[in-house]
Amino acid sequence: QVQLVESGGGLVQAGGSLRLSCVASGNIVGIGIMGWYRHTPGKRRELVATITKDFTIDYTDSVKSRFTISRDNAKNTVYLLMNSLKPDDTGVYYCNAQHRTFGWNYWGQGTQVTISS
Numbered sequence: 001q002v003q004l005v006e007s008g009g010g011l012v013q014a015g016g017s018l019r020l021s022c023v024a025s026g027n028i029v030g031i032g033i034m035g036w037y038r039h040t041p042g043k044r045r046e047l048v049a050t051i052t053k054d055f056t057i058d059y060t061d062s063v064k065s066r067f068t069i070s071r072d073n074a075k076n077t078v079y080l081l082m083n084s085l086k087p088d089d090t091g092v093y094y095c096n097a098q099h100r101t102f103g104w105n106y107w108g109q110g111t112q113v114t115i116s117s
Helices: none
Strands: 002-007 010-013 018-026 031-039 046-051 057-059 067-072 077-082 091-099 105-107 111-116
Touching: 002 091, 002 105, 018 031, 018 091, 018 111, 031 067, 031 077, 046 067, 046 077, 057 067
Parallel strands: 010 111
Antiparallel strands: 002 018, 018 077, 031 046, 031 091, 046 057, 067 077, 091 105, 091 111
């Protein structure tokens, strides 16, 4: 099993910044892609950004140029730096990790991000 623990959410004003962190523990040997998803009010859970173990990155269009995903393989941690935050970014952000071979998905408990206008 893999455990993912997120931190760093909170309440900020529009235009502000937050940095989310997600630490993976447990049976992490097979973990490949890690990423962040979010569940915003009135919408389904959507992908925000992903990063492979060799640092190939992908973002959803709405966060490009504002968010930066990074990863420290030695610390088994993935980060999401969010700048120029907008009220539409409000939601619960979930860390995700995928097993390289079997495609199993692991999820964190979620961290609330609230952007005030």
